[in-house]
Amino acid sequence: xxxxxxxxxxxxEGKSVQQTVELLTRKLELxxxxxxxxxxxxxxxxxxxxxxxxxxxxxxKLMYVMHNSEYPLSCFALFENGPCLIADANxxxxxxxxxxxFQNAKANKIESRGTRYQYCDFLVKxxxxxxxxxxxxxxxxxxxxxxxxANDCWNLLMEFMQSFMGxxxxxxxxxxxxxxxxxxxxxxxxxxxxxLFNKIRKQQQVPVAGIR
Amino acid sequence: xxxxxxxxxxxxxxxxxAIAAIQALRSSVTRVFDCLKDGMRNKETLEGREKGFVAxxxxxxxxxxxxLGELERLSNLVGKPSENHPLHNSGLLSLDxxxxxxxxxxxxLQAYKWxxxxxxxxxxxxxxxxxxxxxxxxxxxxxxxxxRPKAQxxxxxxxxxxxxxxxxxxxxxxxxxxIQLSRPNGTSAMLLVTLxxxxxxxxxxxxxxxxxxxxxxxxxxxxxxxxxxxxxxxSNIKFYFYLVTDHATTALLHYQLxxxxxxxxxxxxxxxxxxxxxxxxxxxxxxxFLQDGLPPTWRDFRTLEAFHDTCRQ
Numbered sequence: 001x002x003x004x005x006x007x008x009x010x011x012x013e014g015k016s017v018q019q020t021v022e023l024l025t026r027k028l029e030l031x032x033x034x035x036x037x038x039x040x041x042x043x044x045x046x047x048x049x050x051x052x053x054x055x056x057x058x059x060x061k062l063m064y065v066m067h068n069s070e071y072p073l074s075c076f077a078l079f080e081n082g083p084c085l086i087a088d089a090n091x092x093x094x095x096x097x098x099x100x101x102f103q104n105a106k107a108n109k110i111e112s113r114g115t116r117y118q119y120c121d122f123l124v125k126x127x128x129x130x131x132x133x134x135x136x137x138x139x140x141x142x143x144x145x146x147x148x149x150a151n152d153c154w155n156l157l158m159e160f161m162q163s164f165m166g167x168x169x170x171x172x173x174x175x176x177x178x179x180x181x182x183x184x185x186x187x188x189x190x191x192x193x194x195x196l197f198n199k200i201r202k203q204q205q206v207p208v209a210g211i212r
Numbered sequence: 213x214x215x216x217x218x219x220x221x222x223x224x225x226x227x228x229x230a231i232a233a234i235q236a237l238r239s240s241v242t243r244v245f246d247c248l249k250d251g252m253r254n255k256e257t258l259e260g261r262e263k264g265f266v267a268x269x270x271x272x273x274x275x276x277x278x279x280l281g282e283l284e285r286l287s288n289l290v291g292k293p294s295e296n297h298p299l300h301n302s303g304l305l306s307l308d309x310x311x312x313x314x315x316x317x318x319x320x321l322q323a324y325k326w327x328x329x330x331x332x333x334x335x336x337x338x339x340x341x342x343x344x345x346x347x348x349x350x351x352x353x354x355x356x357x358x359x360r361p362k363a364q365x366x367x368x369x370x371x372x373x374x375x376x377x378x379x380x381x382x383x384x385x386x387x388x389x390x391i392q393l394s395r396p397n398g399t400s401a402m403l404l405v406t407l408x409x410x411x412x413x414x415x416x417x418x419x420x421x422x423x424x425x426x427x428x429x430x431x432x433x434x435x436x437x438x439x440x441x442x443x444x445x446x447s448n449i450k451f452y453f454y455l456v457t458d459h460a461t462t463a464l465l466h467y468q469l470x471x472x473x474x475x476x477x478x479x480x481x482x483x484x485x486x487x488x489x490x491x492x493x494x495x496x497x498x499x500x501f502l503q504d505g506l507p508p509t510w511r512d513f514r515t516l517e518a519f520h521d522t523c524r525q
Binding site: 001155156181 | 409410411429430431453491492494500501502504505506507
């Protein structure tokens with residue numbers, strides 16, 4: 001487990017999502033990266049049930065339950081800006097039992113699937129973000145395995161990302177800023193995915209709302 | 213030179229006379245034996261026979277002693293060859309009259325000259341090479357070969373308490389580096405050096421000599437199943453730490469000073485500490501972080517600056 005940066009790559013002009021992903025993977029392969037199977041990150045949204053809101057006088061908070069194929073035995077539960085819980089995979093069945101407090105918003109399920117590449121000590125995962133049946137965007141995850149301190153290797157990560165993402169290289173992720181000198185953990189990666197998914201959901205909602 | 217060996221004229225004359233005297237002596241000795249062989253001549257009376265034989269024998273013996281006396285007199289005249297020639301007997305080669313066919317003497321002189329030069333240059337060279345005696349190979353050289361058997365027992369057999377002290381002192385010197393000492397296999401110490409949150413290094417010691425180093429990632433497991441520090445586990449993060457291990461091995465070969473092993477350990481640790489900026493320091497030559505997917509893994513032994521493995525030359 002090293003330091004990871006998750007970013008969104010915009011769809012190239014005049015190209016489909018699939019074509020843009022192919023463009024990216026071809027660049028990676030030219031660089032010398034090796035294909036190593038596939039990966040999947042999914043995210044389910046839970047609303048706080050109406051009964052609890054009224055009794056405690058709080059506004060509804062969203063909770064996200066996520067899975068990552070890199071950590072197949074774990075399940076991540078996150079609140080926006082809030083704590084992140086890492087639990088065993090059967091946490092999902094617990095959520096079914098907590099139906100009275102948390103309700104699953106099925107339509108909001110979003111996931112990113114794609115290919116996993118290795119280049120020296122870097123792991124690169126290029127995925128297509130889908131919500132329901134439609135492809136909504138492209139996610140790129142870059143992990144540098146030898147390092148555990150996010151801020152130590154940010155410049156190095158950025159240089160690597162520039163080599164295949166060019167002008168779409170992202171800025172420093174917000175989780176890096178709060179880490180200081182503490183050790184990077186898988187939960188930080190999931191927070192980045194959660195932020196990315198939220199961003200993609202909002203992007204898509206705006207034009208849809210405009211049509212209505 | 214010939215004059216010094218044999219005085220000409222008189223002595224050469226004496227030589228030929230002496231040779232003639234030797235010949236005379238030999239013939240007179242032969243006559244004595246002839247006389248004895250022939251025995252008594254056939255004479256009328258026994259008395260006459262005996263008398264004749266004794267007279268002849270006496271006469272021949274006289275001539276022998278006379279010739280011997282003459283030879284002794286001449287041998288004094290000849291004198292001895294002088295013995296204070298610089299090349300001793302080989303100097304006599306210069307007397308050879310046929311120089312052109314067998315130029316032995318001039319060749320001999322050349323050989324002497326070359327051997328003198330060789331000795332001189334060898335002396336200079338050994339003086340120069342001894343100035344580099346900090347290197348490992350210096351021990352194999354002539355002068356320090358005598359010193360070696362003395363130095364080895366003192367530095368190889370150090371009490372464990374002393375080793376602990378030296379390591380503790382180094383541990384206190386570098387706040388960002390923690391050194392954990394254990395002795396999992398007998399008396400040899402094994403150090404687990406944790407450098408910031410960057411990497412872990414397993415250092416196998418033999419007394420105060422560093423025997424082997426293995427570099428691992430900060431988040432990698434360094435313990436074997438029974439809780440000891442394991443030096444056989446290789447790094448999972450193959451590219452990067454494999455290279456650093458390589459460089460660390462180079463470093464421990466570079467820092468060698470058999471007489472002061474604690475200085476060696478200290479300078480090795482100082483060098484190792486420069487890896488604290490492992491992921492933050494760009495290459496001092498090309499200014500980049502990555503080359504072929506690898507960060508600058510090499511640290512210069514003197515300046516401790518970061519370089520890519522391929523940029524360091």
